[in-house]
Amino acid sequence: MSFRRIAEIVVIAATTTASPAFCQDADVSSNEPIRTISAVVESDAKAAISGINTFSLDLYRRTLTADENHFLSPASVSVAIGLAYRGARGTTAGELEKTFHFTKPPWDYLRANGQVLDTMTFSGPRRELRTANAVWLQDEMPLLPEYEKDVTAFAQAGLQRVNFRGGANAARIQINSWVAESTRGKIKDLLLPDDITKRTRAILVNAIYWKGAWAGAFDKKQTKTEPFTQLSGDQVSTPLMRQQSRFRLIERGGFKAISLPYVGHEVEMVVFLPNSAKGLPKFEEELTAADLANWLTDLANAERRETILTIPKMHVELRQDLKNSLISMGAPTAFSDDADFSGMATIPYPGEVPEAVGLKIARVIHKTYLDVDEVGAEAAAATAVGNIVVSSARREPPPPPFIFRADKPFFFLLRDLRTGLILFMGRYVKTQAERPLGD
Template identity: 30%
Template sequence: MQGSTAILVYLLPGERENQMVVSAGNETRTGLGGDGGRLHLDFLPVHLTCCSCSNPGYFQPETMNWHFSLLFLLGTLASVCSQFNFYPLEELSSDVGIQVFNQIVKAKPQDNVVVSPHGIASVLGVLQLGADGKTKKQLTTMMRYSVNGVGKALKKINRLIVSKKNKDIVTIANAVFAKSGFKMEVPFVTRNKEVFQCSVKSVDFEDPNTACDSINQWVKNETRGMIDQVVAPDDIDSLTRLVLVNAVYFKGLWKSRFRPENTKKRPFYGADGKTYQVPMLSQLSIFRCGTTSTPNELWYNIIELPYHGEMISMLIALPTENTTPLSAIIPHISTKTIGSWMTTMVAKRVQVILPKFTAVAETDLKDPLKALGITDMFDESKSNFAKITRTEGLHVSHVLQKTKIEVSEDGTKASAATTAILIARSSPPWFIVDRPFVFFIRHNPTGTILFMGQINKP
């Protein structure tokens, strides 16, 4: 199985005071350098535009212009206890992405939706480091922790996620593509290097085609070719100043592989009421599974399909009754719910039938984030990103995410709070995924949700 995600954020002008910053020139020191792990792709492009005036002491590629845009592509965060909450950090960061996912599926109940909660949390984390005032307060309230307060913990968690002990391939990489002359605050650059291991690369946004080629090539390399384009020339103009990119790559082989000769076309009953003949993977093996319900007693089956390193698993939740819509189950799933699954599922010999599929989703996260209370950063008159730069005012115009995931006989490739009532019931001898379902790719040691999706039609 494989997948990828990209988020693009556009920030536009507003006035700001002067202060010290760092430059992103070809020969200047990079405030966001680092090794950057890799994971199957997750990108968050952020595009910002703003008014500016020159000011010495900033991190800048060359000279300043009056206007600029900032583009982010991101995705990465994880766990430990926050100063505001007793929940593990991985639960808090992943829950941010799950809440965004819930908002998206409300608007697209019959579509395939795939996101990277880890990537969404990362992009918001980078924005939080650059925000001030009410803009920062809204981000912190939503995330329930301060990135500055848990920076060391985040760094440690990311190391665990990309550790070679996982056996499955997980990589995370972050980069800031800065226009020559753009000035960034030194603390913002330094902190992003420490927490997100970002590197700074200088590009000429006056030449959109060349700039896009540079960004897309970086993304393609970090996602092993899964995502070859996240930005287009139309996304960049003379106002663009920064493109912040995060790439998350994951490739996992099943612990118990599906034999290709057992793959046959079977019916899948889509959310649109139509029946589709799709290739279905099949195997009889021992898997941990169970049955649980929402607080209002809507029952659904769950199963864990581990990858060969056993550090990462795919979890699938499927309504027990075909009359129960997936939309009635999803709102009740959180990281706490998933954690309860992990402690209650029982190993059984089960015949599993699962669709072989590829899902690609492009989503604008602006409306979902606004619905969750993050509003000021999208408002030109209220947005405050003074910790990125004080010479220009910025606001976010768009947050776009692109995600791709593939599930096959060999495994998975991906780039990129209501608790359930779980009981130990006998699992059926068959676990047939022949109707809409939701899946999660979870790093078990930390509980971080790398990817998740709603599949209504394989």
């Protein structure tokens, strides 16, 4: 089929969650309660969130590498692909709908998902969640009016014109700069020189950024370098943070789960810890979306218990092209010469090579950044004091604290408590330390 020429779309999802080097905000008293920023979603948005969460677990499993840390934002990937899905038709649209668990046909999905995107940007004292979308287009390529209207109105995507054919590297630098700015400088040099070619006609980008202080800060003086058991069974010295406070947690089937809220209680980190250092892979393999939803519901309804919590400081950076993973998950047509994105633009158009017949997705670049440490806000300490229960001498002594010691491989996620949307998902199975115990 040498007479056919398919122009290329590149899809980008860049996400970061960073440790917050926050100081006490000048406009917030340390004794003033920090109020939760509310979010309300209707039925279509709730269905979209359920679909994104189901896709999250599918993509997580498909992209795992044995014995390695993992961290990704399937929500970001879903939003970015959703921009392309709006223009998909036929088999291309059907495969994307099934693989990504999109809940509406292409011409309705951005409208349904727009409310979800609205909840993904907020800021308050010592925390910030933001998402941003953008579409970069070849200078003279016109978008169909319906497509342009929807990505602008519902995805709030800014449209930028560049010259991929005559200045691919200049376009790459401009896009990388936008991504770096959208992630507060954490995701740099996302696109490599080979990611953009003269055949590139559109780049669809989503960026998600989260920065928040713990609702209950860790005392840096309590952080100790101690053994962390890796999946191999080897032990490596790593900094383990420690605090004693009251947390929601549950335990069943050889696993413990704990909720670690951030300031404002809009977002939480949930850690799933096996009793055995080698128990994580089986849990990951067997966990279904329904199982995960049940875990999170039960955790939300659990009573807070006095707990001694130990968890490592974490830093993970990953970059991957998800193309092959998404093909194997059931969406090959979007990446082939048979792709149909005719709902996005009509090709050829004036100025395009006459043999061009359409668009296909060439790459899905996903880069993530995770940084977790002890940092918390001063207001959180006041909240922790409020959790102390004073007992009279006649009452029974309280039960001993629950021990939650994450010194072995674990699965974790960050989710929006207001909507249930899973923002990030990962595993921590090896530390950054290079010094095994005994060396």
